[in-house]
Amino acid sequence: MDHRPDDARKPVPWTEWDTPRERWLMTEQDAYSWPRSMLLEVLARVLFPTVLVFSVYLLLAGHHNAGGGFSGGLVAALAFVLRYVAGGSAELAMMVRVRPPVVIGTGLAISVLTALAPVLFGEPVLASAMWKLHLPVLGELKITSNLALDLGVYLLIIGVVVDLLRTVGAGTEVGGPGVDDEELEEERG
């Protein structure tokens, strides 16, 4: 739309183009079930992308330094845990768009397919290949097929933890779907 000439002649909506499309923080109307800490919520949101980027770094760096799919996945998962701890299940529902079992399945599928792929080239199962690339700025880059296996582990771990948050976390939350409040009161005495 924007590239059409008559659109281009329209005045740029100076005051509106950067209006947030969704609420940045939950408001009072949003359902939540425990006392909120504004500081924690804001901090969690600020840190979230950074932690995710760091987890991807761990995933890629695993080949030469400490890290790998397992650690990377756990770090990414902890980012979700942070968001959940800060905002509860409503916060989790806002940011998780993909169903966690799908993520688990995708991770498992990637790993298993990586393991089976060498058969197509006449190699035994789980054989690995290595490619070296020369990139103009970054220098030499080594990619092995095992990275895909690691990626599968990474996704699977994230999926498992988010699923855990969904069930063990939200499922045992006061007012959550798996919880009978009266029963809970009785249990606590």
Next chain:
Amino acid sequence: MAHFALAAVLPLVARRYGRAAFVVGALAPAATLVYTLARVGEAVGDAPPLETVAWAPAIGLEFTARFDELALLLILLVSGIGAVVLCYYARYAKVDDHRTTARDSALLVTFAGAMLGLVLADDVISLYLFWELTTVCSFLLVGGDGVAKRLRTSATQALLVTTLGGLAMLLGLILLGTAAGTMRISEILADPPSGGVVTAALLLILLGALTKSAQVPFHPWLPSAMVAPTPVSAYLHAAAMVKAGVYLVARFSPAFADHPAWWIPVVGCGLWTMLLGGFRALRQYDLKTLLAYGTISQLGFLMVMLGSGTWMSALAAGTLILAHGLFKSALFLTVGIIDKRAGTRDIRELSGLGRQWRVLTTLATLAAMSMAGLPPLLGFVGKEVALEALFGGGTIDVLVGIGVAVGSVLTVVYSLRFVRGAFGTKPDTAPAAPVACGRIMTGLVAVPSLAGLALAFVPGVIEPIEAGYADLYGSDPGYHLALWHGITPALLISAGIVVTGVLVHRYAGVQRLGGHVPEPLRAQTWYGRSVDGLEFLARGVTGRIQVGSLPVYLGVILTTLVVVPGAGLLAGGVEFGELRLFDNWLQVPITLLVLVAAATSLLARRRLTAVLLAGVVGYGIGAWFVVDGGADLALAQFLVETLTLVVFVFVIRRFPPRFAEDKAYVHGRWVKAAIAGVAGTFVAVLAVLYSGYTEGMPEASRQYIERAEDETGATNVVNAIIVDFRAFDTIGEITVLAVAATGAASLILARSRKRGRTDDRPDTADTGGAADGSATETPEVRS
């Protein structure tokens, strides 16, 4: 294995184009047929082509395909009839039911691929894999959408019975493979082992074959499986899958036909099955069930011929396998047309169809004649050879031959019953309303039916294949397949069989008596009882073992941990290595921290405090790893510890904040303390012992470090081990993780679903599939 790839795509095709998916699916078996026909020459020879794909060479797993005469025969059958049935299903399926179309087309093509793999496989492991794949396909195809209880019961019965046999067969195959020292079937057969183990192995393998081919006393699953759509029955339960058991027997017979543990059960069960199947078929009113009992009877016949183990009987078996596949699929497809167009397949309600559908009647009659063994059809050719083989042999063979002759009389009777019941005009039943029977479907019935007719006139086309297989049993006595051998004893017996059969059919009183088996003697009754018994046993055992108390579980686990390796430790000489106080001064404060945290957690009165202190212990161990230079280990330890803490906190929200102080709790405390203390000490001792025992680095570790850079391109050895050297372990672990997570999630969510239903809130209970969870629901505001 293009079949599996195609099967994966078919649901998408079906969603868009509906029934056309079956035609697309039919391309796979049709292509196989053409390709196989092009390579017939290679199979019929002394050295059949052999292809091997290494699967996991380190442990000797590989997939070997061997394309010999027997495989060729079954491939022709499976792919030829597969193509016909898939095309037929394209007309048979409901136009708008895309879900069923997608499922069944994909499953049928997968099944065809599995059957191909089964008959081609030359090593016992892949044989077993494909074997079970056919079982699973059958289960899913019979079960359909799984809504009707009858579908589920039948599918489960088929699955239970055939899987029982399949597992027994796996055990037998492995025993046999171990005894022979090779997993290659061709090598086992070339040099058959002997001994007591082999006898057991053969009996186990036979159990698999007999259950799969619905032999007495495992037969009841086949008639129950007739609830499946007719094309599925035609393909799986007449032409292809039930032939798997016959194939297995045919495969192993050349080497073991003389072994008493092999031929006595095969011939005995086969004969019994043939008679019982024919007998029960006399009483059936449902055309499909009638055919199912006919199939059982015919499979018994095939078993008998294979068990006899002579050149002639093998030739007969080969011919009959082909003939049976052709006529039985034609008959099933006919029943499908009748069921679909006339609206019923009960012979008490059908009348006058023969006058309406002359072409279909002729085709079905041809097929039924082939079944009854009438000239000039392939069934007759096969039966001639069979009678010739049995009556030309010794005393046992002649006795078996008499049994087969009686079975054949029954076959003639139920063939007549089928044709008259389906197409005859009955005076006391109103003739069916005129409907078209469908040209395409009739045309597809014509393919196998006319093939049976044509092949009878030119048996030379198929003879080399069957003779090639029969050569495994000995030398060629100079017999050739033909319609006319002159006036031979076999011909006279054949004529006698047909005349007796017609007489029996005319004499209706015998029919009324026929087919009745008293309730306590029926195999179905016994199946029901054994399943009930198993369930009772399982409930009892589970109730005793799974008491539902976490402390008891933990106690049992820890006691086992101490007792089992501890006993081994005490039995062997134990030496402590040289102990050092510390390697690095940083270890001292960390150790103190861990010790203090552990001791304090014992004194904690609040659950949260105890959990946090346990967390401190975990972090302390992570710190140890850092000090010792295990960066990867430390990272994982810290992350896991954090996650564990979080999960703990989630869970203890549900618990009372303090530990209980009542009598019942305090009572068992000392026992618990003792178990925990002993287990802790044991682990500590073990750790010290282990670190004292390792002299330098083990060989494996040194190899890992040496090879990591060159073979995986990784300088991080830990990572190289995880994703390369021990990648198989990794895959296994993540699979376990996925299963555990899904299981835990289901258990927790199941609780909420159940409650939603009792609260009469179907909207929250039934929204969405498995992934529906709290995340998408708005938590209720606490009152």
